[in-house]
Amino acid sequence: MERDQQLKSDALKEILKYKDEVESDPYRLHYHVMPPVGLLNDPNGFIQWKGTYHLFYQWMPFKTGHGPKFWGHYTSKDLVHWQEEPIALAPSDWFDKDGCYSGSAIIHQDQMYLFYTGNVKREDGTRESYQCVAISKDGVHFEKKGPVITLPNGYTPHFRDPKVWQGKDELWYMVIGAQKENLEGDAVLYQSHDLENWEFLGSIMDKDLSLGYMWECPDYFELNGKGILLFSPQGLKASGFNYQNVYQSGYVIGDMNEQNKLQVQKGFCELDRGFEFYAPQTMLDEQSRRILIGWMGVPDQDEDKQPTIDHKWVHSMTLPRQLTWKEDKLYQTPVKELETLRSKMVNHSDLELDVNEQFSFELENSASEIEAKINSEGTSLLEINIRDNVRIIFNSNQKLFTLERKSYVDGLVERRQCILDHLSHLQIFLDTSSIEVFVNKGEEVFTARFFPYKGKDVRIRSIGEKKIQMEVTCWTIK
Numbered sequence: 001m002e003r004d005q006q007l008k009s010d011a012l013k014e015i016l017k018y019k020d021e022v023e024s025d026p027y028r029l030h031y032h033v034m035p036p037v038g039l040l041n042d043p044n045g046f047i048q049w050k051g052t053y054h055l056f057y058q059w060m061p062f063k064t065g066h067g068p069k070f071w072g073h074y075t076s077k078d079l080v081h082w083q084e085e086p087i088a089l090a091p092s093d094w095f096d097k098d099g100c101y102s103g104s105a106i107i108h109q110d111q112m113y114l115f116y117t118g119n120v121k122r123e124d125g126t127r128e129s130y131q132c133v134a135i136s137k138d139g140v141h142f143e144k145k146g147p148v149i150t151l152p153n154g155y156t157p158h159f160r161d162p163k164v165w166q167g168k169d170e171l172w173y174m175v176i177g178a179q180k181e182n183l184e185g186d187a188v189l190y191q192s193h194d195l196e197n198w199e200f201l202g203s204i205m206d207k208d209l210s211l212g213y214m215w216e217c218p219d220y221f222e223l224n225g226k227g228i229l230l231f232s233p234q235g236l237k238a239s240g241f242n243y244q245n246v247y248q249s250g251y252v253i254g255d256m257n258e259q260n261k262l263q264v265q266k267g268f269c270e271l272d273r274g275f276e277f278y279a280p281q282t283m284l285d286e287q288s289r290r291i292l293i294g295w296m297g298v299p300d301q302d303e304d305k306q307p308t309i310d311h312k313w314v315h316s317m318t319l320p321r322q323l324t325w326k327e328d329k330l331y332q333t334p335v336k337e338l339e340t341l342r343s344k345m346v347n348h349s350d351l352e353l354d355v356n357e358q359f360s361f362e363l364e365n366s367a368s369e370i371e372a373k374i375n376s377e378g379t380s381l382l383e384i385n386i387r388d389n390v391r392i393i394f395n396s397n398q399k400l401f402t403l404e405r406k407s408y409v410d411g412l413v414e415r416r417q418c419i420l421d422h423l424s425h426l427q428i429f430l431d432t433s434s435i436e437v438f439v440n441k442g443e444e445v446f447t448a449r450f451f452p453y454k455g456k457d458v459r460i461r462s463i464g465e466k467k468i469q470m471e472v473t474c475w476t477i478k
């Protein structure tokens with residue numbers, strides 16, 4: 001207990017010590033969840049309870065690198081404005097001394113239960129993994145109850161990130177990210193009557209996917225009668241436009257059979273096509289919406305070169321997105337509450353761009369939302385240049401959608417791309433150093449950090465063979 005309080009108080013001192021430094025960063029975001037100091041990674045324990053949304057996060061308060069993680073905590077009434085809460089978990093016990101790693105939250109008998117991985121590193125460099133529980137009556141102060149699951153046979157200690165839910169049969173289920181002894185990634189399932197005793201049901205998959213060496217942060221839910229397993233596999237090689245980041249996040253769909261095995265119907269599909277996106281977590285809110293938040297970062301991907309490190313903080317969360325299942329695909333749209341952030345609006349209706357014609361406007365604020373409705377029949381090439389740093393390009397001839405940015409490491413242009421049949425709609429959220437592009441109302445999403453020195457220009461050009469008709473609306477974000 002003493003150690004727990006000591007660690008939490010040291011972390012709070014760290015926040016106070018660097019408050020001015022952190023807040024003076026021009027790249028500090030305006031409407032995204034960030035760490036008060038230090039490093040933030042995965043969203044954890046995302047849940048709504050008695051109207052309030054709770055979002056916990058992997059947090060290293062003492063440096064802008066990884067280490068023994070805490071669970072930081074924010075709450076919100078509307079998924080838009082977030083309030084910092086007392087630290088939920090500190091790595092203070094024998095079973096979590098090297099990190100209270102990722103996990104999830106459920107409500108049972110008017111208490112909040114957090115399930116997380118206790119990470120323990122041995123002196124010889126190997127590790128131990130315990131799935132632990134902590135309970136709270138008020139959703140703010142948590143009492144650790146210790147491990148409920150130890151490592152099963154057939155798996156290495158890369159065994160973590162429990163996501164718990166209640167099945168239609170009223171039983172509790174837990175899916176955990178794992179590495180098999182043959183060093184292939186997997187996700188395993190447990191079942192429980194009482195949240196304390198857990199029965200091991202083996203892999204959640206009905207057959208091997210052979211997808212990488214480790215699956216992190218699995219999440220299982222059903223949408224429109226489909227079983228969907230989200231996970232973040234490590235060890236996939238880039239292939240065409242796919243798997244361009246160091247690690248991936250995506251999903252498979254299928255039917256869960258009577259033996260609790262997912263019969264996969266379609267191959268692994270990436271959730272986000274941008275540069276920074278990893279370890280998302282979903283929850284079902286009180287309006288029965290399936291909402292996802294991801295980490296706007298990727299482990300080991302030039303994390304130590306992010307410019308905000310000079311100001312003692314690094315990384316943020318994505319905006320919350322609502323998931324729907326449409327035309328054999330997961331669609332992701334920004335939650336509608338984000339519209340309450342819109343302030344001054346400028347609308348350009350009936351824009352007609354001739355070949356090589358350019359239309360430009362200046363953002364009043366680096367935190368802005370831009371919506372573009374696009375009508376271009378025939379072959380066209382549309383280019384949107386934002387703040388001299390990011391470029392969105394759609395080539396309808398090649399059916400190719402591109403997001404380019406100037407790398408924050410060396411300033412060179414780098415790109416992420418995907419095949420897209422047509423482009424009719426763009427919704428772009430800009431913050432001081434981030435961009436989230438929702439393509440065709442959530443058919444594809446591109447998320448990225450970018451660090452423009454100056455410039456508030458948005459330049460739209462048609463450089464194809466056809467003129468492009470569009471309507472562009474821009475809102476300043478409060």
Ligand code: FRU
Nearest residue numbers: 058069101102160216217279
């Ligand atoms: C994913 C991850 C998880 C782990 C956590 C540690 O980014 O590696 O697997 O629980 O981060 O911070």
